[in-house]
Amino acid sequence: MSERVYLFDTTLRDGAQTQGVDFSVADKAAIAEALDRIGIDYIEGGWPGANPTDDQFFASLPKLTKARFTAFGMTRRPGRSADNDPGLSAILNTAARTVCMVGKTWDFHVDVALEIDRDENVAMISDSIAQANKRLDEAMFDCEHFFDGYKANPQYALRCAKAAYDAGARWVVLCDTNGGTLPHEIAAIVGEVVKHIPGSHLGIHCHNDTENAVANSLAAVHAGVRQVQGTINGLGERCGNANIVALIPNLMLKMGYDTGIKREDLEHLTHLSRLLDDRLHLTSNRSAAYVGERAFAHKGGLHVSAVEKDPRTYEHIEPAIVGNARHIVVSDQAGKSNILARFREIGLEIDPNAPEVPKLLDLIKQRESEGYAYDGASASFELLARRMLHTVTDFFELHSFRVITERRYNARGDLITQSEATVKLGVGEERMMTVGEGNGPVNALDGALRQALIPHYPSLAGMALVDYKVRILNPRGGTAAITRVMIECLDEAGMRWSCIGVSSNVIDASFNALYDSIAYKLFRDGVKSEQRKSGPVLRALG
Numbered sequence: 001m002s003e004r005v006y007l008f009d010t011t012l013r014d015g016a017q018t019q020g021v022d023f024s025v026a027d028k029a030a031i032a033e034a035l036d037r038i039g040i041d042y043i044e045g046g047w048p049g050a051n052p053t054d055d056q057f058f059a060s061l062p063k064l065t066k067a068r069f070t071a072f073g074m075t076r077r078p079g080r081s082a083d084n085d086p087g088l089s090a091i092l093n094t095a096a097r098t099v100c101m102v103g104k105t106w107d108f109h110v111d112v113a114l115e116i117d118r119d120e121n122v123a124m125i126s127d128s129i130a131q132a133n134k135r136l137d138e139a140m141f142d143c144e145h146f147f148d149g150y151k152a153n154p155q156y157a158l159r160c161a162k163a164a165y166d167a168g169a170r171w172v173v174l175c176d177t178n179g180g181t182l183p184h185e186i187a188a189i190v191g192e193v194v195k196h197i198p199g200s201h202l203g204i205h206c207h208n209d210t211e212n213a214v215a216n217s218l219a220a221v222h223a224g225v226r227q228v229q230g231t232i233n234g235l236g237e238r239c240g241n242a243n244i245v246a247l248i249p250n251l252m253l254k255m256g257y258d259t260g261i262k263r264e265d266l267e268h269l270t271h272l273s274r275l276l277d278d279r280l281h282l283t284s285n286r287s288a289a290y291v292g293e294r295a296f297a298h299k300g301g302l303h304v305s306a307v308e309k310d311p312r313t314y315e316h317i318e319p320a321i322v323g324n325a326r327h328i329v330v331s332d333q334a335g336k337s338n339i340l341a342r343f344r345e346i347g348l349e350i351d352p353n354a355p356e357v358p359k360l361l362d363l364i365k366q367r368e369s370e371g372y373a374y375d376g377a378s379a380s381f382e383l384l385a386r387r388m389l390h391t392v393t394d395f396f397e398l399h400s401f402r403v404i405t406e407r408r409y410n411a412r413g414d415l416i417t418q419s420e421a422t423v424k425l426g427v428g429e430e431r432m433m434t435v436g437e438g439n440g441p442v443n444a445l446d447g448a449l450r451q452a453l454i455p456h457y458p459s460l461a462g463m464a465l466v467d468y469k470v471r472i473l474n475p476r477g478g479t480a481a482i483t484r485v486m487i488e489c490l491d492e493a494g495m496r497w498s499c500i501g502v503s504s505n506v507i508d509a510s511f512n513a514l515y516d517s518i519a520y521k522l523f524r525d526g527v528k529s530e531q532r533k534s535g536p537v538l539r540a541l542g
Contacts, residue, residue: 005221005257008042008173008203008229009035009244011276012057013072015235016046025053026467026488027279029062030496031232034275036064038268039261040244044070044100049090058094063494066260068138069096075103075128075141078116082131092135099132100173102142105160106149118156122163129167140171142205147174147181150189158196171203171227176216179209179239183219190223203227206242208234213242218250221257232276233285245273246289249322263321270323271342271375278376278486281471295319296326339364346382350389360388370502371473371484377500379520380513386523395522396453398515399424399431403441403507419444427456442468442487442510449518459525460518462492470506485509489517495524 012028015021023031032043045061046054048071061069073091076082091099103125104110110121125141132139141164143149149157164172174193176186186204193202204220204227206213217228228251230244248269251257270291277284286293296319319326339361343350350357363384364374374381386392401423410416421444424433436447446465454460467488472481483506488498497520501512 002256002258004226005251005259006041006171006203006227007039007244007248007259007261008044008070008171008227009040009231010044010072010205010229010241011035011231011235011244013044013046014237014241015231017237018235018240019237021235021280023053024467025056025060026490026496028053028057030279030488030498031276032064032067032069033062033496034268034272035232036067037265038272039259039265040067041260042070042098043067044072045096047072047091048094049073049087058096061095062496068098070098070100070140071096072100072102075101075124076131078114078120078124082127088128088131092132097137098140099136099138100140100142100171101128101132102144102175103128103160103164104145104149105143105157106145107153107156108149109145122160125160126163126167129164129169133168138170139168140173140203141169142173142175144175145177147176147185147189148178150193151185154192158193161193162196165197165201170201172197172201173203173205173227173229174220174225175205176207176213177205179207179213181206181212181216182210183212183215186216187219187223190220190225194224199224200226203229204242205229207236208239208241208243211239213240214246214250217242217247218255221251221255233273233288235276245269245291249290249317253317253321266321267323274373274375278373279469281469290317290322291324295324298326342378342381343385346378346385348382348385348389348391356388360385363388367502371482372500372502373484374500377486377498377513379497380499380516383499383516383519383523392519392523395427395457395519395527397426399426401445401448401511403445405441421445421448423448423452425449425452427453430456441507442514445507445511446514449514453518457522457527459491459527460521463518463521464490465517466490466496468510470509473502483509485513487513487517489521491521497521497524 011031012023016023028045035043045057048054048058058071071091071094074087076085076088082088104114104121107118110116110118114121129139129141143161146157161172202225204217204225206216221228228247230242230247232245234240234243248259248261251259273291274284289295296315298314339357340352383392401421403419403421405417405419407417419438419441421436432452434448434452436444436451438444438447450460465487469486471484473484474481482502482504485501486498488496490496499513499516499520501509503509503512
């Protein structure tokens, strides 16, 4: 049986330090659920008490099936007891049953930054871990700047790490905080640390400032650590963190470790990578190892003929193992395995040779060229597939809508902006017109649609729009640019789903996403579709 290595994802905390990245609560919930689905052991959700977003997230954590939510924070402050430190209490009083605390292990920082006695710093570590163990299921300690500290004063750095272990830390995590250590140094230092702390209680946390975060993490595992920390796509401050999307297949496929992730769940890796980019409106790295569009791309000539004879010639693994696909530029089969994998995800069983598969693939390629991105909008993808397979039809027929936005001074002299939406639609044989008001055009349109639909579909009353994102796809187009809208919804049962719309008109794009959001809710509730009497439904079906 292969040895177990535990995976700790810190995208929602350390990844949030990336310049230009700002997670919403809905983002955090969606990413946490995706990480849990693939089988990550620990998900660090953020720092309770540090900002309103993290406070709100920890106040209502999504339900996970495997991963352990972890709160992050500092050890107690100097001069305070562990029982009487507000910062420590904030991270111990959440719904998370696991906590990771950071503390200094470099004597230079203790002397210059904290300006406290070195013995007091050791006591802060020990007291905080002991207090956490009284209150929670697991406590772990991040040894900040451990490798710099070890190079400067190995005895003191080890003393700090040992204090955490002796106080009951489940994991003592060795951090290459400024990313300046190289793999051979990591291996040598970890080799010394495991003589004092068992590798079964050691973790590694690397930054990528020398482009060695993944290599350093793997070197640490080879030297004995059994927990690895990283972020999706290497997100993180400065040059980023160790990329957990690359670490997972390296550990499993190349080094033979058991990560707790099932082989069939490894197929979701590419989807996980692209989901993060879609939620953050980032352009995916097409050359990313394992999951990039170019990772298994071949552009003709001798490479293609060699690959067609034996893929192992230029491919180190079968692309489908990680949810990616071989892409030969002249082939119309590129991406077929992706489509079939996504079908399996949504519970659709279909013959791989069915004529609908290449049709759907062609449609998705066309949509993506127009700006659609389905990795972050799985509900829209499922509806698109089911419509083509005729397993879902339309729940209502929209004849027209009009949205008006007015900016004016109210009776109190305050400048306000208010939107009004009028919709004309039909459900079955009934035709109706409703008007809704809101604090924005999408809110008004949503209100008008629900006003008409809830009498026919009462379950829509329990659906809430929790996130709305707009991305400009061609900035040079100015105010006439193509826009992509993503809407995320939540219902009373806790189900979340995301839908997408694209148009040169932001309101039209918003309606397309909103239409799918409503349709997906009704489909998942098992509501029977109303048959349309006549006329087209005003949405983009391709």
